[in-house]
Amino acid sequence: MSAYVVTIATLMVVQAIAVCGLNVIVGYAGQISLGHAAFFGIGAYSTAVLTTKLGISFWTALPLVIGISALIGLLLGLPSLRVREDFLAITTIGINFIVEAVFRYVPFFGGALGIGGIPRVMFFGVRLKGIPFFLLCLGFLVLVLLICWWLTRSWASLACYAIREEEAAASTMGISPVRFKLLAFVIGTAMAGLGGSLYAHYMQFISAGDFSFPISVGFLAMLVLGGMGTLWGPVVGTLILGILPELFRPLVDYRIFFYTLLLLLMIRFQPGGLLGENSFARKIITPLLKGLRK
Amino acid sequence: MLLEVNNIHVSYGDIQAVCGVSFHIEKGELISIIGANGAGKSTILNAVMGIFPPQQGKIIFKGQDITNIFSHQRARIGIRMVPERARVFPRLTVYENLLTGLYGLRNKLPVEERISSMYSVFPILEERKNQLANTLSGGEQQQLSIARALVSNPEVLLVDEVSMGLMPKLVDQVFGILEQLNKEQGLTILLVEQNAVASLAVSSRGYVLETGTCALQGSAQELMDNSRVKEVYLGH
Secondary structure (H helix, E strand, C coil): CCHHHHHHHHHHHHHHHHHHHHHHHHHHCCCCCCCHHHHHHHHHHHHHHHHHCCCCCHHHHHHHHHHHHHHHHHHHHHHHCCCCHHHHHHHHHHHHHHHHHHHHHCHHHCHHHCECCCCCCEECCEECCCHHHHHHHHHHHHHHHHHHHHHHCCHHHHHHHHHHHCHHHHHCCCCCHHHHHHHHHHHHHHHHHHHHHHHHHHHCCECHHHHCHHHHHHHHHHHHHHCCCCCCHHHHHHHHHHHHHHHCHHHHHHHHHHHHHHHHHHHHHCCCCCCCCCCHHHHHHHHHHHHHHC | CCEEEEEEEEEECCEEEEEEEEEEECCCCEEEEEECCCCCHHHHHHHHHCCCCCCEEEEEECCEECCCCCHHHHHHCCEEEECCCCCCCCCCEHHHHHHHHCCCCCCCCCHHHHHHHHHHHCHHHHHCCCCEHHHCCHHHHHHHHHHHHHCCCCCEEEEECCCCCCCHHHHHHHHHHHHHHHHHHCCEEEEEECCHHHHHHHCCEEEEEECCEEEEEEEHHHHHHCHHHHHHHHCC
């Protein structure tokens, strides 16, 4: 594999981890978030600060980074979850802008220059880069998918689904909406933090612009394309939106045009996403899988 | 007294929806609150369930003041509701909808046993158990909504406009099931209905609500014989 392919693949896997987190918030619990890049950024900046300023390793920092992302997710989730739908979308956009501004203007976070010199991940004395680092990220993605898979089979996800479908009815079933929205927010932001941490160690240099609002929109587009609330949707969506811009590179001037066209066609013909209920892909894949089992 | 609602006031902004309504329900009773559209019937039920708490007044359940606790906490202590227009979870299967009713109770109740007991009351739900709830007909959704509330074996069942949007034959069927649950299992039921005939027919007592206040109360028979009720609600 060429270095170019490895770079694209690594970034896609890292993004897929963050999009899986967004799926827990948006797909499972039905809470729209347009500020997911903020939590991706919080993960990246916490690992950057911990490893460059305190000199601790990626592995020691990782639980702290995930904890910090989840804690900030919880704190920002508390006020956000008092609002719904459009207002929640606007609130989460606001969170994204505030977090980005803090990174950009607070000197501790390197200001406009960002933070450089983030060390590579060490694994049993080996500095991971290229394919080994890609495999590490892939391992984390598998772990995240396993957590998501386990979630979809738990009572907690049943509670989340109920809140997503009919919040008032869910509360009359003894399900606390606040508790499960926050749970989804905490799990989702922790996953974003993990993705952000891997991103920082791969890029070795981060700046506030890497975590701006358009990145959040990109995450949401990947999720919508793949299929909200499905297990594999985030991975499929990230793959397609990661590969397409590269394929359209010869048509660089028309790239945004094709990209927009694709999203519009999706919304028109497959609103549930590529892997959503009643999607073309599902209609083809499901009978095949059944055939294989027989 | 199982449930006592004492002089509750509810307003949405400047609009007074309910002003000073009191009523009570004893264990094992089936009573109705009837009234026209906009009389405040659903508002009262939402206040009892805690979805939209009253600004004034008290709600007492089994001697405990529950006016200020959340609806999910009220659900835990045995108050369950069949909301207006069923409100089933559309993209969950029938079985999963029933499971949500047992949320938080899996250590207290035998889950599968409770669900199969619901299937015996509502056989159509067993036939449809793996279908998504949004593929059910209106009447089936109402049955699912009732089963979802009943599966937890509640102390009191609040039923909001169960007849709305159902064809007359199904209305009779649903009321028949509620009456049967009350008579055979001693389930306490509070019906809120626009369909006065059907609900008074199965109730022992009733309250008539007019523009946010309680205009009349009495036994179901007294209400059905009352000239004003006859004229306005029964269409005689």
